[in-house]
Amino acid sequence: MSERVAVETPVLKKNDEYAAGNREWFASLGIAVINIMSAPGAGKTTLLEKTLPMLAGRYSCAVIEGDLQTDLDAERIRRVGVRAHQINTTCCHLDARMVQGAAATFLESPPEVLFIENIGNLVCPASYDLGESVKVTLFSVVEGADKPKKYPKMFRMSDCVVLNKTDLLPYSGVELDELLSNVRDVSPEAAVFTVSARTGEGLAEWVEWLAARVEKVRGR
Amino acid sequence: MHEAGIAAEILEIARAQAVAHGKARVAEVTVRVGDMSGVVAEALEFAFEALRDGPASGAALVMKRIAVLAKCETCGTESRPGADLVLWCESCGRPLKVLEGEELTVESVVLEGAEE
Numbered sequence: 001m002s003e004r005v006a007v008e009t010p011v012l013k014k015n016d017e018y019a020a021g022n023r024e025w026f027a028s029l030g031i032a033v034i035n036i037m038s039a040p041g042a043g044k045t046t047l048l049e050k051t052l053p054m055l056a057g058r059y060s061c062a063v064i065e066g067d068l069q070t071d072l073d074a075e076r077i078r079r080v081g082v083r084a085h086q087i088n089t090t091c092c093h094l095d096a097r098m099v100q101g102a103a104a105t106f107l108e109s110p111p112e113v114l115f116i117e118n119i120g121n122l123v124c125p126a127s128y129d130l131g132e133s134v135k136v137t138l139f140s141v142v143e144g145a146d147k148p149k150k151y152p153k154m155f156r157m158s159d160c161v162v163l164n165k166t167d168l169l170p171y172s173g174v175e176l177d178e179l180l181s182n183v184r185d186v187s188p189e190a191a192v193f194t195v196s197a198r199t200g201e202g203l204a205e206w207v208e209w210l211a212a213r214v215e216k217v218r219g220r
Numbered sequence: 221m222h223e224a225g226i227a228a229e230i231l232e233i234a235r236a237q238a239v240a241h242g243k244a245r246v247a248e249v250t251v252r253v254g255d256m257s258g259v260v261a262e263a264l265e266f267a268f269e270a271l272r273d274g275p276a277s278g279a280a281l282v283m284k285r286i287a288v289l290a291k292c293e294t295c296g297t298e299s300r301p302g303a304d305l306v307l308w309c310e311s312c313g314r315p316l317k318v319l320e321g322e323e324l325t326v327e328s329v330v331l332e333g334a335e336e
Contacts, residue, residue, distance in 0.1 A: 001332065002247055002332035003241070003331050004330050005329050005330075006327070006328050007237060007326045007327060007328050008327060010323075010324065011230055011251065011324045011325060011326060012229060012324065014229065091222070092222050093222055124222035124258070127222060127226075127259075127324070149304060152305050153256055153257070153258045153322075156318075184308075185307060186307055187307075188308055188315030188316070
């Protein structure tokens with residue numbers, strides 16, 4: 001005899017429970033956690049290499065790096081004088097449990113700001129709450145103006161969208177206005193910045209926004 | 221793609237239901253999948269079939285696609301944004317709140333056979 005049973009359980013409940021635990025833990029330690037998500041090659045590590053020195057002196061920072069292979073990114077972060085922990089996973093995203101383990105490696109002296117550089121992927125990381133305070137989508141303008149409409153979830157759930165590689169706009173055939181309008185359509189309330197992490201253009205505005213969010217999270 | 225991880229979670233939730241209700245098998249799992257949940261139906265079906273085992277080895281996956289439903293919190297207008305996903309209110313120009321279409325939820329399971 002068969003029987004239908006109502007379940008009504010979110011599929012990612014287990015991850016969400018870990019994320020809630022992380023959030024409480026980070027709050028108790030006064031750590032602002034910034035989850036940076038993007039497709040591979042959008043410039044996450046370069047953005048961090050430029051952002052971290054601009055925050056030096058204001059906050060102690062640390063970085064969790066997620067990649068399928070190598071610790072190249074963690075090495076790049078250490079070269080700018082910031083602690084980094086590399087996660088290598090065959091998953092296409094970081095989940096809250098991996099982040100918990102990685103964050104624990106910094107606990108001897110907890111940072112004030114913890115950046116998480118997620119696995120390069122414009123789809124999957126958006127589904128996994130990590131217990132972060134701020135979600136950032138980084139997008140390189142050369143990926144095309146239509147992508148926010150094609151991959152709306154990550155843009156939609158982000159507090160901030162940073163459009164990178166504006167120095168390549170003249171060679172890309174991408175209209176910045178069209179891209180900005182598509183970002184606005186799917187993510188009406190996100191803060192949006194246009195930057196070139198390579199040349200430094202626009203980075204001051206992004207860093208000021210970030211610092212204001214960090215202050216808010218840390219309750220100052 | 222993360223559909224393999226999603227399928228594994230669905231199967232674990234279903235198997236836990238069989239154990240909790242003292243049933244031998246999971247015959248069917250019904251999942252609500254929002255159009256903005258970021259899940260590809262074909263990839264989820266494939267992963268589900270590949271990963272089925274134990275009491276869920278014969279389980280069928282039923283997916284209910286949920287279209288995006290949004291509401292303007294300023295003027296109360298509800299709308300179903302089309303494929304272009306403009307999440308702004310047409311009447312008053314304010315951002316819309318998404319009510320449905322982001323969910324990924326195990327709705328129910330069909331269990332059968334007494335526990336052996």
